[in-house]
Structure formats: structure tokens, C-alpha cells
Amino acid sequence: MAGLVDALKSDHAVILATLNKIKEVGISSKEGRDKLLEVKNxxxxxxxxxxxxxxxxxxxxxxxxISLRxxxxxxxKDMDEISRLAMEFFQKYAQGGAGIEFARDFGRLYATLGERIRREENIIYVRFQQLEKK
Structure with missing residues (x-):
């Protein structure tokens, strides 16, 4: 299990960087749509x-x-909601999108994933590393 948390944190960094690239190039471009599929995968x-x-x-x-449970x-429960939000977003914008609605939906997805990543790294991954040391 050594290195698992580092690998998962690396995944997080790549996911966020790919989301930032989508924000930069826009979803209406081919590169943006390709990046959207990439971040989904x-x-x-x-x-x-x-x-x-x-x-x-x-x-x-x-x-x-009990505390860990x-x-x-x-x-x-949180992941169920995030998964639903993410899948709806990917389905809605698979062929592209633009404007205020896309910006709002993308911002919501970005903020939700960013918060989940922060919480995983600061809570779940820390607990996992504590278990590894036992």
C-alpha cells in the first residue's frame, strides 16, 4: 500500500489541471471536448x-x-451526490457547450470536485495513512 496516497493525490492534481485546461480552452472547442472526455475517464x-x-x-x-465508520x-453519501452531478454534467456537455449555463454548471462541478478532493486528502487519506502505520 506504500505510495497509494501519493498516487491518488497525483490523480487529483491531474484531474484539477485538466479541469483548468477545459476552463482555459472552453468546451466549445475540440480540445475542450477532448479534455472533458479525458477528465471523465x-x-x-x-x-x-x-x-x-x-x-x-x-x-x-x-x-x-465508530468514528471512522x-x-x-x-x-x-457525499460521493453519491457528486457522482450524480458529474455524470449529469458530462452527459449534458459531451457535445460541447457555452455561455452562462455552461459557466455556472462548470463552476459548480469544479468547486464540488475541488472541495471533495480537499476533504479526501485532509481526512480520508490521513486516516488511511494512520492505519498503515499501525
Missing amino acids: LLLHHLQREDRELYPHLRRAAEVD QTLELFA
Whole structure:
């Protein structure tokens, strides 16, 4: 498991950089649409990796740690909403988009993902690293 948190944080950095590139080039350009598909794939890969390598260990520890169990339950509920928001965004703008509506939707997605990333890195990943040390 050594290096998992570093790899996941690296994924986060790439996801945010790709979102920034979309913001820079715009979704109406081919490059913007390509980057949108890229960030969707990056997110899916990242979530699969967390589900496969990170969360099973945390769930096992949560069997005896009520605080961790509650934290994981909150994160799971939060992720359900984020996943719904992200999939709706990707479906809506798969062929491009522009204007105020896109800017609003993109800003909401960007802020939501940014907050989730910050919380994962400061709470979930820290708890995982503490478990690794035991």
C-alpha cells in the first residue's frame, strides 16, 4: 500500500489541471471536448482505484472504529451526490457547450470536485495513512 496516497493525490492534481485546461480552452472547442472526455475517464479510473485499493482497508478498520465508520458513511453519501452531478454534467456537455449555463454548471462541478478532493486528502487519506502505520 506504500505510495497509494501519493498516487491518488497525483490523480487529483491531474484531474484539477485538466479541469483548468477545459476552463482555459472552453468546451466549445475540440480540445475542450477532448479534455472533458479525458477528465471523465480520469475521474472514473481514480474512483475505481479508490474503491479497489483504499476503501476496503478503511471499511475493515471501520468495523471496530465508530468514528471512522461515521466518516465513511458521510463520504459515501457525499460521493453519491457528486457522482450524480458529474455524470449529469458530462452527459449534458459531451457535445460541447457555452455561455452562462455552461459557466455556472462548470463552476459548480469544479468547486464540488475541488472541495471533495480537499476533504479526501485532509481526512480520508490521513486516516488511511494512520492505519498503515499501525
